[in-house]
Amino acid sequence: MKIYKIAILLLLTNLSFISHAATIRGKVTANKVDWIGAIKMPSGELYVPTGWDIINNLEPTHRWIPATHIVSPPKKINLLGTDSQVSASIKIVGLEYNFGNLKPKQSGDSGSCYIMNMDDTMVSLLGDSCRSGLDFTYASRSNPFYFTRPIIEIKEKELLRDFEGMESGKYIGSIPLVAYYEYYTGSGALTYRNFSYTFQVELDYQPSHLTSISINGDGVIEPVYDTQTQTVSGKTKFYINANGYFNNGLKLIFSNRSYSLDGPTKIPYSIRCKGTCSANEIVRDGVMINDSIIISEGTSNMRNVDFILDVGYENINKEQVETGSYNDVISIIFEENL
Structure with missing residues (x-):
């Protein structure tokens, strides 16, 4: 054998x-x-x-x-x-x-x-x-x-x-x-x-994932009066940081609606993006311009994405505004851009 x-x-x-x-x-x-x-x-x-x-x-x-x-x-x-x-x-x-x-x-x-x-x-x-x-x-x-x-x-x-x-x-x-x-x-x-x-x-x-979102900003819009033009303006800033792993940026999706501050009257406002935004204008004077934008599109291997959202109104005739409190809620969906 x-x-x-x-x-x-x-x-x-x-x-x-x-x-x-x-x-x-x-x-x-x-x-x-x-x-x-x-x-x-x-x-x-x-x-x-x-x-x-x-x-x-x-x-x-x-x-x-x-x-x-x-x-x-x-x-x-x-x-x-x-x-x-x-x-x-x-x-x-x-x-x-x-x-x-x-x-x-x-x-x-x-x-x-x-x-x-x-x-x-x-x-x-x-x-x-x-x-x-x-x-x-x-x-x-x-x-x-x-x-x-x-x-x-x-x-x-x-x-x-x-x-x-x-x-x-x-x-x-x-x-x-x-x-x-x-x-x-x-x-x-x-x-x-x-x-x-x-x-x-x-x-x-392709490990893109979103771990957390932090937003800094009190959301208070202080009115600024222009006595020469008889108008009122105001704005506030939101500093936003996204943590995770991003291979093609961060996507923001906004509700497709009209945007106005509700109070004694309605004040249409604007939303603008500052940073590496695919579009700067999101809402202009209450009218939706872009219902979604991408931050840092085309950039790979990012672990943090930072940008600013400016929210406010400009040159509203003071006759259209009454004294009182105004508010609105902005809903945003954040997701990794695949």
């Missing part, structure tokens, strides 16, 4: 590896991951690539045994960005085989693997480095299988934590892996065959 095993190893050193690639892509934001080219499996945090790797030039056999990897894949994958690196919580934990229309006769047990799924066309083995006890047989010598793809464990919450504090941009990484299966040769000897593939991950990290 020992001599036989050595003979098998010598035979395999003369066989060229079959090399393939499996790729998944995704977009990571502050609180979720959207996957492209990956399918979530029914159980746990497991995924498979949408595509299958075609496996060519396999020796025909009438009987074979599926397995997963020669050695256990790493528990994390290193992803490289432009100026930084992330050790991502993504791991290969199994392998799927697709038989196409071969429909082998199936017998045996799971061995050291866990069988997630098995039907006439495929088998899903869970176990990063395991050998099943399954026995697939054909009436005549055939290709053992046609396609494979890895089973991937992605712990999304951990993955989001992995990216915390990282710069935005694309992160790419790959792991070279060697899988294998066992089969019976034409002479009836049990041997095995390696096939190598590369697992690649491409993630676009």
Whole structure:
């Protein structure tokens, strides 16, 4: 038995590896991951690539045994960005085989693997480095299988934590892996065959999120009278600071309505933005001009956004204003500009 095993190893050193690639892509934001080219499996945090790797030039056999990897894949994958690196919580934990229309006769047990799924066309083995006890047989010598793809464990919450504090941009990484299966040769000897593939991950990290808004300003508009023109004007300022992570600025959305101070009479007022605003005029003399604006649009990797809103009225004829208290409420929606 020992001599036989050595003979098998010598035979395999003369066989060229079959090399393939499996790729998944995704977009990571502050609180979720959207996957492209990956399918979530029914159980746990497991995924498979949408595509299958075609496996060519396999020796025909009438009987074979599926397995997963020669050695256990790493528990994390290193992803490289432009100026930084992330050790991502993504791991290969199994392998799927697709038989196409071969429909082998199936017998045996799971061995050291866990069988997630098995039907006439495929088998899903869970176990990063395991050998099943399954026995697939054909009436005549055939290709053992046609396609494979890895089973991937992605712990999304951990993955989001992995990216915390990282710069935005694309992160790419790959792991070279060697899988294998066992089969019976034409002479009836049990041997095995390696096939190598590369697992690649491409993630676009766009972590824009809004953490908090602080507004400083008492909102009191003190009237200033112009005795020469017989008019009254007044204004107040709101100093606004947004904290979070912004890759394309901060968006402000205003209620689309007329803006007037309500009191004994109505005083139309204006709202203007000061800072890196996409538009300075929001409301002019009570009339909405822009119901949404963006602060610091086009600027990436910002953690604070500061700007000022000027609110006030100008040159209102004093005959249109009666003594008394006036007020209004301005509602603004703040959100990261994606």
